[in-house]
Amino acid sequence: MTADDGTEVVVERLTPEESFERLAHGIRLRTIRVLDEAGPLSHGTLRERVGVDDPGQFNYHLQKLEGQFVRDGDDGYDLTPAGRRVVGAILSGGYTSDLTGETVPADADCLRCGGPLETHFEDGAVSVSCRDCGTRFNRVDIPPGVLETRDLEDVHGVVDRWVKRRLTAVQYGFCHRCDGPISQRVLRAVDDDWEGGVPDWLSSLPVDAVLRHRCVRCDVERHALVAAVAVLEPAVVGFHHEHGIDVRETPLPDLEWLEMGVTSVESIDPLFVSVPVTLGDETLVVSFDAEFSLVDERRTRADDPSANG
Numbered sequence: 001m002t003a004d005d006g007t008e009v010v011v012e013r014l015t016p017e018e019s020f021e022r023l024a025h026g027i028r029l030r031t032i033r034v035l036d037e038a039g040p041l042s043h044g045t046l047r048e049r050v051g052v053d054d055p056g057q058f059n060y061h062l063q064k065l066e067g068q069f070v071r072d073g074d075d076g077y078d079l080t081p082a083g084r085r086v087v088g089a090i091l092s093g094g095y096t097s098d099l100t101g102e103t104v105p106a107d108a109d110c111l112r113c114g115g116p117l118e119t120h121f122e123d124g125a126v127s128v129s130c131r132d133c134g135t136r137f138n139r140v141d142i143p144p145g146v147l148e149t150r151d152l153e154d155v156h157g158v159v160d161r162w163v164k165r166r167l168t169a170v171q172y173g174f175c176h177r178c179d180g181p182i183s184q185r186v187l188r189a190v191d192d193d194w195e196g197g198v199p200d201w202l203s204s205l206p207v208d209a210v211l212r213h214r215c216v217r218c219d220v221e222r223h224a225l226v227a228a229v230a231v232l233e234p235a236v237v238g239f240h241h242e243h244g245i246d247v248r249e250t251p252l253p254d255l256e257w258l259e260m261g262v263t264s265v266e267s268i269d270p271l272f273v274s275v276p277v278t279l280g281d282e283t284l285v286v287s288f289d290a291e292f293s294l295v296d297e298r299r300t301r302a303d304d305p306s307a308n309g
Ligand SMILES: [Zn+2]
Pocket: 110, 111, 112, 113, 114, 115, 130, 131, 132, 133, 134, 135
């Protein structure tokens, strides 16, 4: 990170191995849970609630947590922000879903053939695919905890909103996994744009370009339909709002204009892609460059003669 005067802000951190080692003991994880529920606590009360009789043994484990996960303040021991995030990760990920192996109808139509979509649950992942043509639209590593206390009928909507939230984090420049900086790049479905050629999953889809997200820190890489991410562009959000549609609440497959092949490549060098969004008798065309920055937006009406030219 660079400060105003140009100097780098250095962030020191533990390696993942060091962080895991510091947490890897039942007493330490219990200490974190107790502090989450009842902190700040005095040393004696904390040891009592964690249930360790030997003060020496307890101090040994507490010292491993101090600094990064636990702080010793004027009011006693409490969690640091990193300690609270550990609790969050345990809460969202620490479930196994009893939906594993189940398939639930999604009450939405395939973006490719109009067939019925289904939501399928695997251990720790959810996929949305078409029963007729077999196209898989999403395979997302949703922590099963996300689905806890949700109605089965609403699961499709929960998955849709979870995916949109992740794509929104990327629009703000954060990796959904590690919060590191993330880059976006539009890639055409041609060999020139891919190391090792167009991957099989892409060549089987009727799309001319996809959007790649890649994290600078953890290297996680995902691909999304350009049009699906364009839905989050403020101009497109506003256009839907004017037509009475809240894109946060409307699952992507329910947007009638959003078909797999809707995005077109307008120019190759420099790269521009366009997405026409038609609602009622009005069409908004949004164009993006290779970094997925909006470069143009224009509206036409069906009754406007210049729209045909
Ligand atoms: Zn289909």
